[in-house]
Amino acid sequence: MQLLRLSAFLLFSVLSLASSALAAGSILSGPMLGYRAHREVFLWLETKDAQQVSLDYWLAGKPETKRTIAQPAPAPTPAGGQIFHFRPGLLDPGAEYEYTLSLDGVKQDFPFPTTFKTQALWEWRTPAPDFKFITGSCAYINDAVHDRPGTPYGKTTRTFELMGQSGADFMVWLGDNWYYREPDYDSLSGLWYRPQHDRAIPEMRRLLASMNHYATWDDHDYGPNDSNWTYEYKDEALKIFQAYWGNHSYGERDNPGVHTKFYWNDAAFFLMDNHYHRDAATLSQDLNPEKSQYGRKQLEWLKQSLIAAKELRHFKFFFIATGNQMLQVRTGSESHQEYRREREELLEFIRQHEITGVVFLTGDVHHSGLYRRQLVKDGPWVYEITSSPFSSGSWDVEKSTKATDPFLVKDTLVGDQNFVTVEVRGAKDARELVITCTDKQGAARFTHTVPLSELQ
Numbered sequence: 001m002q003l004l005r006l007s008a009f010l011l012f013s014v015l016s017l018a019s020s021a022l023a024a025g026s027i028l029s030g031p032m033l034g035y036r037a038h039r040e041v042f043l044w045l046e047t048k049d050a051q052q053v054s055l056d057y058w059l060a061g062k063p064e065t066k067r068t069i070a071q072p073a074p075a076p077t078p079a080g081g082q083i084f085h086f087r088p089g090l091l092d093p094g095a096e097y098e099y100t101l102s103l104d105g106v107k108q109d110f111p112f113p114t115t116f117k118t119q120a121l122w123e124w125r126t127p128a129p130d131f132k133f134i135t136g137s138c139a140y141i142n143d144a145v146h147d148r149p150g151t152p153y154g155k156t157t158r159t160f161e162l163m164g165q166s167g168a169d170f171m172v173w174l175g176d177n178w179y180y181r182e183p184d185y186d187s188l189s190g191l192w193y194r195p196q197h198d199r200a201i202p203e204m205r206r207l208l209a210s211m212n213h214y215a216t217w218d219d220h221d222y223g224p225n226d227s228n229w230t231y232e233y234k235d236e237a238l239k240i241f242q243a244y245w246g247n248h249s250y251g252e253r254d255n256p257g258v259h260t261k262f263y264w265n266d267a268a269f270f271l272m273d274n275h276y277h278r279d280a281a282t283l284s285q286d287l288n289p290e291k292s293q294y295g296r297k298q299l300e301w302l303k304q305s306l307i308a309a310k311e312l313r314h315f316k317f318f319f320i321a322t323g324n325q326m327l328q329v330r331t332g333s334e335s336h337q338e339y340r341r342e343r344e345e346l347l348e349f350i351r352q353h354e355i356t357g358v359v360f361l362t363g364d365v366h367h368s369g370l371y372r373r374q375l376v377k378d379g380p381w382v383y384e385i386t387s388s389p390f391s392s393g394s395w396d397v398e399k400s401t402k403a404t405d406p407f408l409v410k411d412t413l414v415g416d417q418n419f420v421t422v423e424v425r426g427a428k429d430a431r432e433l434v435i436t437c438t439d440k441q442g443a444a445r446f447t448h449t450v451p452l453s454e455l456q
Contacts, residue, residue: 135174137218326384358383397415
């Protein structure tokens with residue numbers, strides 16, 4: 001009898017373990033690192049059919065410092081995924097941590113290191129540390145069932161692998177981070193499907209885990225092509241963006257959107273929302289003098305944010321990230337030439353308040369290039385780095401008029417899939433930007449150095 005009971009108990013235990021293993025959820029995509037602060041970081045994950053996810057983390061090389069955050073699975077999205085946001089806090093500044101993730105008690109293995117770092121506490125203590133970031137836009141991932149007939153618009157995924165191997169500290173995504181198709185943007189489930197599909201490609205995994213990520217959007221990850229503030233699902237699009245990215249914040253309580261800001265060593269970054277409040281690009285500026293990409297409240301938010309960052313006295317560089325090009329004079333597109341009153345108001349504010357070190361980060365146009373403009377004769381330069389596309393189709397710049405733009409820096413126009421890295425380096429009073437455009441073969445298409453003195 002005892003032998004039968006023991007056999008039954010062992011059989012029950014084996015079946016229970018097998019059942020638990022079968023019940024364990026799976027990872028759809030991630031982990032991804034979001035924002036990074038002195039004492040906190042953001043970690044993102046999407047799963048399917050999980051009951052609970054646990055994050056264990058500890059100071060690198062000191063497993064005895066381990067802490068655990070366990071979260072029950074949230075309700076599935078309309079596309080069936082479960083999205084987890086972890087915010088380990090009260091961390092040591094300037095420290096490296098190791099971590100593991102477990103789904104339903106099963107530790108997950110990854111083909112890359114799982115670590116994160118916190119911001120160094122350098123302010124008022126040491127010169128600002130050097131750093132490197134990636135920027136760019138237009139990540140089209142082919143999906144044959146939903147794509148238009150004919151030649152696929154997505155041309156490569158190799159760029160994502162190259163970015164993951166770049167050794168950059170973080171990345172600023174400039175919009176069109178995924179591409180809603182016609183079967184996507186006319187329903188809630190379609191909208192939720194697209195980022196889930198695109199983020200899950202294997203070429204994206206190391207990139208998402210190896211550096212911190214910040215993002216703003218453009219039309220294709222907001223709604224239909226060239227869409228404006230009338231898009232009927234814009235609130236759902238905002239909810240999806242908040243679910244899939246890890247910025248510090250999104251908009252303001254009385255002014256929704258994806259605009260936000262963050263600081264990295266001696267650089268301040270301002271991420272603008274060019275669609276939630278956007279007027280149609282084709283409106284006449286003469287008949288509609290208040291025509292705007294940002295809306296009045298967001299434009300004032302940017303002005304006041306620039307002043308506040310300047311007064312902190314830590315920052316040599318002010319990067320303004322926005323989906324559409326800023327300085328160009330060509331028309332017939334979504335660039336700020338079609339919203340030039342708003343642009344000139346912003347540039348005049350920058351001039352009047354002597355905000356130096358300004359660099360715009362832009363995408364959208366399916367080519368990369370470096371642009372610069374002086375706001376007053378013999379004054380400091382304002383630069384613009386346009387980076388596009390990561391993987392979508394590109395312009396044949398040799399057959400276009402893009403090379404004739406008067407603000408284009410010579411030999412920096414690239415009409416191929418690519419990404420841009422920006423190194424901020426040098427001694428305290430001799431900082432410089434080293435801007436490099438790398439194509440899908442891993443070749444440097446241009447490298448341009450901008451000394452801080454040129455921006456002051």
